[in-house]
Amino acid sequence: MSVGLLTSVALAAGAAQAAGGHAVAAKPFILTEHLPILxxxxxxxxxxxxxxxxxxxxxxxxxLAVSWILPILAVMLILQxxxxxxxxxxxxxxxxxxxxxxxxxxVNAFVLLIVSVVGAIAMPYALRTVELDIDEPQRAWFYAIYxxxxxxxxxxxxxxxxFNIFVFMEVSSLAMYVMIAMGRDRRALIAAYxxxxxxxxxxxxxxxxxxxxxxxxxxxxxxxxxxxxxPAFAESSPPVMAALAFIVVGIxxxxxxxxLHVWLPNAYAFAPKFATVFLAATATKVAVxxxxxxxxxxxxxxxxxxxxxxxxxxxxxxxxxMFIASVMAIYEDNIExxxxxxxxxQIGYITLGIALANKSGVAGSxxxxxxxxxxxxxxxxxxxxxxxxxxxARMSELGGIGRTMPLTMAAFVIGGLSIIGVPGTxxxxxxxxxxxxxxxxxxxxxxxxxxxxxxxxxxxxxRFVEVAYFQPVSEASEKGSDPPFSMMLSIVVFTxxxxxxxxxTAWSGQLAEKVAAVLVGGLAQ
Amino acid sequence: MQALDAIVQNYNYAITVFLMxxxxxxVIASGNMIKKIVGLSLFQTxxxxxxxxxxxxxxxxxxxxxxxxxxxxxxxxxVLILTAIVVGIATxxxxxxxxxxxxxxxxxxxxxxxxxxxxx
Amino acid sequence: xxxxxILRVTTKAILPFILLFALYVHFHGxxxxxxxxxxxxxxxGMVILYSIVFGVEAAQRVISQRLVATMxxxxxxxxxxxxxxxxxxxxxxxxxGVLGHDSKHGHHLGIxxxxxxxxxxxxxxxxxxxxxxxxxxx
Numbered sequence: 001m002s003v004g005l006l007t008s009v010a011l012a013a014g015a016a017q018a019a020g021g022h023a024v025a026a027k028p029f030i031l032t033e034h035l036p037i038l039x040x041x042x043x044x045x046x047x048x049x050x051x052x053x054x055x056x057x058x059x060x061x062x063x064l065a066v067s068w069i070l071p072i073l074a075v076m077l078i079l080q081x082x083x084x085x086x087x088x089x090x091x092x093x094x095x096x097x098x099x100x101x102x103x104x105x106x107v108n109a110f111v112l113l114i115v116s117v118v119g120a121i122a123m124p125y126a127l128r129t130v131e132l133d134i135d136e137p138q139r140a141w142f143y144a145i146y147x148x149x150x151x152x153x154x155x156x157x158x159x160x161x162x163f164n165i166f167v168f169m170e171v172s173s174l175a176m177y178v179m180i181a182m183g184r185d186r187r188a189l190i191a192a193y194x195x196x197x198x199x200x201x202x203x204x205x206x207x208x209x210x211x212x213x214x215x216x217x218x219x220x221x222x223x224x225x226x227x228x229x230x231p232a233f234a235e236s237s238p239p240v241m242a243a244l245a246f247i248v249v250g251i252x253x254x255x256x257x258x259x260l261h262v263w264l265p266n267a268y269a270f271a272p273k274f275a276t277v278f279l280a281a282t283a284t285k286v287a288v289x290x291x292x293x294x295x296x297x298x299x300x301x302x303x304x305x306x307x308x309x310x311x312x313x314x315x316x317x318x319x320x321x322m323f324i325a326s327v328m329a330i331y332e333d334n335i336e337x338x339x340x341x342x343x344x345x346q347i348g349y350i351t352l353g354i355a356l357a358n359k360s361g362v363a364g365s366x367x368x369x370x371x372x373x374x375x376x377x378x379x380x381x382x383x384x385x386x387x388x389x390x391x392x393a394r395m396s397e398l399g400g401i402g403r404t405m406p407l408t409m410a411a412f413v414i415g416g417l418s419i420i421g422v423p424g425t426x427x428x429x430x431x432x433x434x435x436x437x438x439x440x441x442x443x444x445x446x447x448x449x450x451x452x453x454x455x456x457x458x459x460x461x462x463r464f465v466e467v468a469y470f471q472p473v474s475e476a477s478e479k480g481s482d483p484p485f486s487m488m489l490s491i492v493v494f495t496x497x498x499x500x501x502x503x504x505t506a507w508s509g510q511l512a513e514k515v516a517a518v519l520v521g522g523l524a525q
Numbered sequence: 526m527q528a529l530d531a532i533v534q535n536y537n538y539a540i541t542v543f544l545m546x547x548x549x550x551x552v553i554a555s556g557n558m559i560k561k562i563v564g565l566s567l568f569q570t571x572x573x574x575x576x577x578x579x580x581x582x583x584x585x586x587x588x589x590x591x592x593x594x595x596x597x598x599x600x601x602x603x604v605l606i607l608t609a610i611v612v613g614i615a616t617x618x619x620x621x622x623x624x625x626x627x628x629x630x631x632x633x634x635x636x637x638x639x640x641x642x643x644x645x
Numbered sequence: 646x647x648x649x650x651i652l653r654v655t656t657k658a659i660l661p662f663i664l665l666f667a668l669y670v671h672f673h674g675x676x677x678x679x680x681x682x683x684x685x686x687x688x689x690g691m692v693i694l695y696s697i698v699f700g701v702e703a704a705q706r707v708i709s710q711r712l713v714a715t716m717x718x719x720x721x722x723x724x725x726x727x728x729x730x731x732x733x734x735x736x737x738x739x740x741x742g743v744l745g746h747d748s749k750h751g752h753h754l755g756i757x758x759x760x761x762x763x764x765x766x767x768x769x770x771x772x773x774x775x776x777x778x779x780x781x782x783x
Binding site: 028029030034037041044045047048049051052054089090091092093144 | 714715717718719721722725726728729732733735736737738739740741742
């Protein structure tokens with residue numbers, strides 16, 4: 001932010017005051033004080049603006065500018081949090097816990113960084129794919145809806161108010177349903193409809209749970225609830241238990257925990273290519289963050305969760321996800337659906353870390369949020385590029401695609417190695433933390449199962465690699481060539497990120513351990 | 526008898542549970558996409574009642590400060606539910622819009638027929 | 646359409662009153678029951694009544710689809726911009742207290758501005774939903 005702009009803003013304020021003759025003392029506008037709200041308001045206003053202008057190219061340019069500003073704000077927030085501790089921003093000047101509070105600590109600053117960085121890297125990819133997927137009259141609306149989805153995801157992450165989470169959750173979800181329904185394939189409509197039904201049930205379950213919490217604690221501010229829930233639980237435990245059950249099930253629908261994942265494969269497979277990349281890397285991650293928040297920071301602070309069957313439930317469902325979804329991925333011919341099932345399996349690893357509930361396990365979950373975002377974005381972007389050039393994502397038709405689209409397939413292989421968890425890639429780091437967490441917990445079998453499930457992913461990734469490199473070039477693959485520069489840029493950056501996060505763990509690992517310490521620390525209190 | 530008394534006295538919660546369960550049942554059991562949306566809407570409505578029940582204080586009046594009254598109802602649940610109603614409208618409108626598009630594309634809104642056709 | 650003379654005449658007669666009522670609800674929203682949301686729905690109800698009686702084409706000559714599609718984001722912009730004005734006075738987002746010469750007037754003005762955004766968006770959205778559904782399947 002240039003000094004010139006700041007001065008002009010201050011000047012405008014001064015001028016407005018002189019004209020109005022207001023008695024209120026002028027306090028200059030200081031950007032760094034308003035970071036928490038700016039990260040939500042900028043995409044919101046940009047969404048309205050793009051919808052007003054109704055020009056696809058202009059809308060893309062605005063979205064690009066916004067998507068590149070947001071990571072800067074997110075980094076500034078992380079630096080502020082590291083320097084000064086928790087940031088609290090009272091909306092409308094109403095002090096918390098009465099008013100809505102935006103509360104940033106290291107946990108959600110980290111998630112904000114993931115979401116905003118994914119948006120920034122994916123944006124160049126949108127230019128060409130949206131031109132192919134969406135007709136011109138709707139393009140500006142599509143970008144407006146993308147910005148609304150971004151607003152919702154960032155808002156869910158940053159807010160400290162439990163009901164505000166519901167509102168932002170629905171903003172982002174509604175935007176996502178629309179994005180998916182705009183896919184070219186007519187099955188996209190069915191996918192969007194299924195997601196709408198499941199997503200709304202999930203959100204309603206969540207809001208029922210928050211209602212119970214409000215009845216017993218009289219507060220909606222999450223920090224305040226965490227303080228009051230202990231005495232409330234001691235007085236009467238059934239409503240708190242009901243709240244826990246409703247919230248966990250509701251959020252599990254949103255994050256596609258194993259038996260509740262039915263909406264996910266179709267949604268990812270038939271959405272416009274850009275939407276798939278963005279959603280696969282962000283939507284479920286933010287839902288996981290909400291689960292972490294409620295599980296550890298709110299319920300964990302009052303109830304000994306290890307005494308409840310919820311830990312075992314999470315553990316069993318996570319392991320079921322890791323194995324069953326991986327096996328389903330093996331039998332899938334459509335590569336996008338295969339990767340979507342792989343996402344369900346990867347979410348299993350994330351929830352496994354939550355079930356472990358020790359520092360290494362949770363650090364594994366947290367670091368996997370970031371690593372999985374990077375590698376799944378790289379994989380879906382690569383497949384999107386193949387779809388863009390060849391028009392099909394059926395494995396049986398894509399023989400020899402590795403020879404006609406070498407760079408794209410190289411990116412796919414690196415992303416695939418990361419899914420398997422080969423050392424040197426991001427996926428290895430997550431699995432390492434999870435394995436250590438399982439052993440620390442004394443669950444040797446679980447550590448073994450983590451390795452065993454990775455072996456299954458070798459099969460489905462290897463199957464496509466074999467088709468792409470060792471089969472003769474098929475009719476469809478002959479049309480292939482590496483995609484335009486703007487798309488290649490996103491693919492290369494996502495892939496580079498996957499390798500970087502696998503090699504240099506000093507930064508990401510430390511951050512994840514700090515985040516885990518805050519979360520598990522809440523559990524220990 | 527005591528259990529019955531408890532239900533009659535907390536009739537608002539009984540209605541909430543009835544709406545919630547019947548709404549969810551329609552969503553799961555019906556194969557008609559419009560009926561599913563109706564069920565979803567019913568399910569959301571039950572939540573409105575749950576919140577409003579919590580906001581009612583017996584003998585309380587509208588929360589506008591007045592010398593003649595000392596007991597006020599809690600206004601916050603009403604505000605929350607106003608927001609939830611808006612969210613509900615948006616969801617239902619979008620759901621119906623998608624169903625309208627599905628009908629244009631497939632010529633039917635019965636789930637089993639569509640699944641048979643697409644093999645999803 | 647020629648036979649329902651009474652319907653046509655009464656519709657024309659009550660249209661201005663519906664709009665007036667919408668504005669009443671809007672401007673009394675900060676002190677009495679009502680506000681931009683309810684007012685927006687009432688105003689959209691006026692357009693819907695008109696198009697049911699006189700046909701959508703007639704309604705769209707007055708309130709075009711382009712106008713409706715502009716109203717939806719415009720209201721959001723007004724709402725968001727009201728919040729941003731608070732920044733210029735150094736207050737937090739949506740803190741209306743600083744807009745007037747005292748906190749009470751500031752809140753009055755702030756609520757009115759925000760509600761103006763709401764009425765525009767809600768009226769636009771409701772009309773847009775109606776137009777979208779009514780033009781399907783023709």
